Amino acid sequence: MRIDATYFKRFCLLCYQDHEDGYTQLIRFSNGEHYEEIKEDLNNLIKLGVKIESITTDGHKSILKAIKKSLPDALAQRCLVHIQRMCLLWLTRFPRHLAGLELRRLVLQLLDIKTDNDRLHWTQQLRLWHERHKDYLQEKTYNPQTGRYWYTHKLLRRSYQTIKRALPNMFHYLNNPKIPHTTNGIEGFFSHLKNHLDLHRGLTFEHRVNFIKWYVYLSNEKPA
Template sequence: MLVSDGARGLAKAASAVWPATRIQRCTFHAASQVKRHTTLNPKLECGRELLGIANRLKDARDADAAAAWLADYSDWCTRWEGFLREFTLKDGKRLYTHERLRRARRSLSKLVRSGQLFTFVEMGQERGGAWDSTNNAIESRNARIREMLRLHRGLPLIHRIKAIFWWCYMRTEAPLPPAEILRVVPTDDQVDGLFASASSRGGRGDGVPEEYGSGIAWSEFHMPTECR
């Protein structure tokens, strides 16, 4: 099982390298995505209820709790369906009155339909033991990698990729001897060749091949607000 925060590149890598791997969407990120749309202080009762459901996601740790959460969410969708359908017409176009709440609902409904919200519960039932529902444990490592790149932000792209290789190699549980690391770590030409090969197969339109993961999504860092 692989726990993902929703990055498309990670899911594609898993399907290519480990086809049998099942995906668990990080429940913390799933709840945070809802909060970005509802805010932490929703003005509407519909939004307050949805925020409460999202906050209870972290407590659904077994099959019974997961079933109860899904029932609560389904009940919320049914009760507020008509409310979320309200719209106005502007220049002949339909504009939904509560578009942000609709986006919050869409984010959860997509995960429910895909079955990625409670994969960790199913794995526990099938294989026993405890399975993680979040990837927060690795975020501290990722933060240190980002800090390293920030401190060396003048590096060319190829050298930034190699710097990440070295950082990971030097912090593995059982690091190889320096001479062995030098033998196996990709060279500049090898990294450049991989990048060129990936680029020739097409990218996302932002100059980075799909195999290199998702680019920056500013919505992950900023709440959309209107300028005064």
């Protein structure tokens, strides 16, 4: 299964979707991604008899917390595209320091990891990168006006810490080809939904919600 959310002007749409056939098991209209609501959704899916062995997600804290609570035995696969996208944003296209250039190069290789040997090589390179640049990551800048210190290279640190925290759940897909390593499928679904909705810009809030419900229902219909 894959879980993702997309935001509209007045609400957030959460979607719980099978990976293999793209069937949408459940949707929720809310004002954000909230732990209690996601936990309730997962519990309802379990009660309906939906078997969930893994969930691919962008790593939102509320989703990860809900998975851990409701499905402690399920694998939480992190979306590699999301990790890559965020790190490239923080590292910028042209990092000024060697540490940023090297980490950016590693991030660009993420989607090329297809085997355990690839994973071992990549994680070793990440470890060696950290050994080379750990002192640089720890550099701090002092603000004489506030009397406080902060990390000088905070975006570089954020990129590394994002990867480090996600690392235990980045490569489950290597042991099970049925586990998607990205949420691209559901993001494509959201994109098509919004394109269709844009054709009806004059709809009221209630009609927009009903349009989405019908769109999901019809998308789930399979030819006999």
